[in-house]
Amino acid sequence: MQLKIVFFISFLLSVFFFSNLSFSQKSEYLGFDVLTEREYYSESDTIKIALSISIIKPYHINSYKVDDPTLITTSVSVSDSNFKILNSFFPESKKLKFEFSENEIDVYEGDITVGLNLTAGDNVKTGIYKIPVVLSFQACDDKVCYQPASLTDTIAINIDSDKKSDIVSNAGVFEKIDFTKPSDVNSSSENKSGLTENVRTESPETESDQVGDWIKEKGLFVTLLLIFIGGLALNLTPCVYPLIPITVSFFGAQSSGTKSQSFLMGIFYVLGMSITYSALGVFAALTGSLLGTALQNPFVIIFIALIMFTLGLSMFGLFEIRVPQSLAMMGNKNRSGYLGSVFMGLTVGFIAAPCIGPFVLSLLVYVGKIGNAFTGFLFFFVLSLGLGFPYIFLAASSSSIGKLPRSGEWMEGVKVIFGFILFGMAFFTLEPLIPKEIFKTAFPLYIILAGAYLILFDKKGKSAAVYTGIKYSIAILAVVYGTWNLKPEGAVEEVQWQIHSSLESIDNSIKSGNKPVMIDFYADWCAQCKELDEFTYTDPEIAELSKLFTNIKVDLTKENTEISDRFNIKGLPVVIFMNADGTEVKELRVTGFENPEEFKKKINSILN
Secondary structure (H helix, E strand, O other): OHHHHHHHHHHHHHHHHHHHHOOOEEOOOEEEEEEEOOOOEOOOOEEEEEEEEEEOOOOEEEOOOOOOOOOOOOEEEEOOOOEEEEEEEOOOOEEEOOOOOOOOEEEEOOEEEEEEEEEEOOOOOOEEEEEEEEEEEOEEOOOOEEOOEEEEEEEEEEEOHHHOOOOOOOHHHHOOOOOOOOOEEOOEEEOOOOOEEEOOOOOOOOHHHHHHHHHHHHOHHHHHHHHHHHHHHHHHOHHHOOHHHHHHHHHHHOOOOOHHHHHHHHHHHHHHHHHHHHHHHHHHHHHOOHHHHHOOOHHHHHHHHHHHHHHHHHHOOOOOOOOOHHHHHHOOOOOOHHHHHHHHHHHHHHHHOOOOOHHHHHHHHHHHHHOOHHHHHHHHHHHHHHHHHHHHHHHHOHHHHHOOOOOOHHHHHHHHHHHHHHHHHHHHHOHHHOOHHHHHHHHHHHHHHHHHHHHHOOOOOOOOHHHHHHHHHHHHHHHHHHHHHOOOOOOOOOOOOEEEOOHHHHHHHHHHHOOOEEEEEEOOOOHHHHHHHHHHOOOHHHHHHHHHOEEEEEEOOOOOHHHHHHHOOOEOOEEEEEOOOOOEOHHHOEEOOOOHHHHHHHHHHHHO
């Protein structure tokens, strides 16, 4: 009997011992341990270490890269200035769908292993260095994400050139890491949990990554087809509008030729465009997307908007755009007409180049990233084919263009409509530089005023019945569209909050209010917090009832254990209600999104 008791006690002690030694660091979400590849290293060695991470069910953690920029990525850092991370090696993540997100998210579940390559600094000599390794992460379950957290484990690195060993320790762990595929590169940064790190936390997937993933998934043929369609869509951009009369005039001047000659002239016209765009692709490949970056510069955006505005003034008669006589002569069939078409296409491509939307900008970034001049040429050559494809038929129909009326009051009216379009496009181009609340009111108001001008003041072309009908239709649509999208500032009533970030300021507001308290704990990475803001706090009745409360909003995007521990915040969102004396009514606590009707019941129960 005594022997059985001894064995039983020994069993309990061994279970306790191994449960505490299995991971150097452990939280309610995961445990992890840091291991070295070898026992000794020289000063010049690349030091390989591994993080063996076990994520506890039912939780998962986000990948080292995610598509949603509001989510916190998993990252690893070292807190020792003598050592620097060269590369990180994260495993492949899973794409899973959860209640708190509309899209699939890249996550890790279960057991994973992360590798690091470290390098020693110049000051490192023979000796044992204890290096803190920090794992930063955000844990979530199927319904909600919890506050970002971090765990630290210390690993001993023994630097001794005389005892350098090639024997691999923990071979089973290191076999799980593919050290040929680095996940990222080093850079000092501050992640969203507020920790300063000597490691790059991989940013969300960039536009170039998305293009690259598309090419890998769909193949080159489908990608080129998509680029061709994108080129066709560029004909709808504002930079092309002022070129329409130039293009019509140019091909109209060539209308005396045969259809086959006109068709061939259109092909040479597109060839001229392709020179511009292919050069753009090669330039992006050789300069690392320098042009794509420049086109995001505020000064460049303003410059493009000014060009559009100036061209719009020309439509109102301030000045006139004419095809130079020498250029027109170049297009004559007896004066190197094909060369003139190439030159005209090159000019059109140059002027239209600034009108590159997100799709083309993504293409520029991708081409710049891979640095392959041939790929840059191919992609942008296909893009130019899409842009120029309609002009081939425009050239083939040049004889019909020549029969169109070359003057008349109705054409002056058309120029006015184009002028308003150009002014609107200039305004729209400036959108990134204009405060959102101002733009969403000012832009629809401009459309309304433009439509009203065409109806009430513009009298050009009134003798042309067809033109007048089209003009009034466009004007009425503009007024209706602008009115539909006009959202004056302050149209939506919502809960008004006091924003606090410290425990002391929260306590002061609770004590000084002398009325019930509503505290909303939120974070930038919390999707359901945004739903509360959008759907619940904008309810007119809730907004009115909230005036009887002291309304406090607390930002927990960055880890704040003092506030979290005080109010027992485990996950977000959390909304708590307190009586006027500052005591929480715990049965009314909100954890997660709650629709306005249910939320009103809780507010009323406090007030009653």
